[in-house]
Amino acid sequence: MKSLPALAVCLTGAFLTISQAASAMECEEITLGSAISLTGKYATNGVHAKNGYEFAIQKIKDAGGAKVGDKCYNFKVIYYDDESKGDRAATLTERLVNQDNVQYMLGPYSSGMTKAIAPVTEKYQIPMVEAEGASRSLFNKGYRYLFAVLSTSEQYLASAVTLAAEMAEKSGKDPSSVKVAIAVENDPFSLDIRAGVLEDAGKFGMQTVIDEKLPRDLSDMSAILTKVKLLKPDLLIVSGHSKGAATAVRQIGEQKISVPMIAVTHCEAADVVGNFGDSANDILCSTQWAETLSYEDPLFGSAANYEKEFKMAFPEYADKTVPYQIAQASAAVYVFKDAFERAGSLDKEAVRDAIAATDLMTFYGGIKFSEAGNNIAKPMVLRQIQDGQYNVVAPSEFASHKLNWPRN
C-alpha cells in the first residue's frame, strides 16, 4: 500500500510531461479585453477598429504566434459593446477585469470612451494599448498603464499652419501676415486641434480672424462661411468629424468660398470626393496614416501590402480605401505582440515595462512612447485632394506630390 502514493506521483508526472509536450506544438491563448462601440453613434468606427484588431490577430496566428519564452501564444479578444456610452464602457471594463480576469486591454473607439476607461484600467494596473483615442488630455493625467499608437490630436492640423507659413514666405510675404480662420466642434478632440493650431499660429505671429465653435448637430455653417467671405483669411481650419467635413465642403462649393488653403479633418469618413466632387478639390485633409507611405515591418509588410491583405480578409472594404482607424488598431495588437516577446513572460508589470520601452518600426509608422504614453515617433500626414485623388503633400520627406497653392 505504501507504494501507491509514489505510483500516483509518478503517473501524474508522466501525464504532465505529455500534456506539456502537446502544448508546445499548439500555441496557447492570451486573452485581451476590449469594450468597443458596436452600436450607437461611434458604431461605424468601432467596427473598423474591431476589424483592425481581428486582422492583426489572424496575421500573428498565421505567422506562428507570439514567442514568449519558449512557448508560443495566440491572441484572443473578449469584446463587449459599450453602446458609444462612456459610463457603459467603464462598467464593462470592470466586468472584463473582475469577471473575465482579463489582464491586458485593447482600447475602445474615441477619446471620450478612452477617457472613461483609463481610470479603471489604471486602478487595476491593467496595461492598455489604445489606437483610437487621440485627445491630448489623455496624456497629462499621469496614467502609467495607458499607451497610444496614434499621434495626439493637437498635431492633426498644426502642420497646415507650418505649410501656410512656408507658402507665405515663398510668395515673398511675412508668415505673420497670414490670417487664420478656425471653426471646430465643441468636443475634446476638436478643441485639441484648435489648441494645436492656435499654438503654432502664435509662434509665427499670425492673426486669428475667426474662431468659432460648431454645434454637435451641425448641418449648416453658412453663417461662418459668410464671415470668411468678408474677412478673407489665408487659412481656414474646419474640424467637426464627418458632419463638419461634409457640411464645410458642400457649402464651400455652394458659396464659392475662395481661401488659399483649407484644411479639414475626417474627409474620408465623409467621403467628400464621392459626395461633392469638384468642391472638394485642393482641400487638405489630415490623416494618421495613408497606404502610399513608405513604412514597413516584417509582419504586415509595407503599408500598401497591409491594405491589400486587409481587403482580401475583409471583402466589404474592397471598393474603398482602408480607413486609418483600422491600420492603427492593427498596430496596437502588433505592439502587444512585440512587448510580450521582449518581456519573455506574461507578468503584467513586465509586459507594461516592455510596452513602455517599445521602439518599433511598423507599416503604420514608428512607435515609441513618451513618458506620458503617447506615440512620439510618428508624424501626422496631410493629403491634398487633387482631381479626386488623395495625394500626400506634407510632411515633405514622405510627400509624393506637390501642394497646389493657392486654392482656386
Add this chain to the structure above:
Amino acid sequence: MEQVLGNISLLFEFPVVNLKIIVDGVMVGALFALAAYGLALVWGVMNVKNLAQGDFVIAGGYVSWWLAGKGMPPLFGVPIAFIVLWGIGWVIYKLVITRVIERDLFTSLLATFGLAIMIAQILNLLFGSDTQSIQLEYDTLYFFDGFVDIPIAKLLGVLMAAVLATCVVIFMKTSRMGQAIRATAQDARAARVLGIDTEKVYAFTFSLNAAICGAAGAIIVMVWVIQPFYGIAYSIRAFVIVTAAGLGNLPGVISAGLGIGALEQYGAHIFGIGYQQAVAVLLLLLVLLVRLIQQRRMRQSLQ
C-alpha cells in the same frame, strides 16, 4: 464680447449680409415649418405631443437617400418618402399610439420619447452613424457680387415644401376626411356622436403627420446633411414653433417657422454658430413666459 461686437459691426459694414442671412433663414425655416405643422396637427387632434417628430424627418431623409443610392432620381424621393413614412406612421399608430391616446400626458410623452430613441437606433444599425446627403447636379444662383447664393436645389426644396403645405391645407379645408379631422380636434366626443369614426381619424392624422415629416426629411437630405441622431434638432424646433404659433393656426406656424429660421441665422452670425440652437431654445423660454403671463391675465378653468 469683442467678437460679438465685431460681428454686429460686420452687419452694418456690409448690409448685403443681412439679406443673405434672411434668405438662408427663410429657406431653413420653411422646412422647420413643415415639421411643425405636422406636430400641430397631431397635438391639436389627438393631444399627443410627439417627441419622435424629428426622427420621422430623419427617417424620411434616409428613405430618400437609400433609394437615390439605388439609382432613383433624388427628386422622386420626396413623394416616396411621403408614402413610406405614411405606412410607418400607420403601423406605429396601431402598435403604440392608440394605446396611449386616452392616457395622461406623461404616458404619451414617454411612449413617443421611447419611439424617438428606437427610430434613431434602428436607423443607426441600418445605415451607420456617418452623415449622409444627396448632391443634386444643379447650379447655384448668385446675386450681389456672389454674396447671396441660392443653390437651385435649395430653391426646389423650398418650393416642394410650399406645394406640400398648400396641398395639405386644401385637403384639410375641402375634403371629407379633412373636415372629420377638424371636427375631432374641436370635440372628439361630439364628433363620435355625429358618426365620425375617431379611431380612423386618429390613425389618419398620425400617418399624415409622419408622411409630412418624411417628405420634409427627403428635402432636407438634398440641401443639408442627415445623421441618425439629428432628429432631436428638428423636434426642438417643431416644439418651439408650435408653442409660439399656437395650435390650429397655420399662417402662424408658417410665419413662426420662417421667423425662427431667420432669427437662428442672426444668432449664428452674431454669437457664433455654436449658439444657433441656443437661440431657438431661448425663444421657447420667452414664448412660454409670455404665454404664462397672458394666461394668468385671463384665468380659465377647464375640466
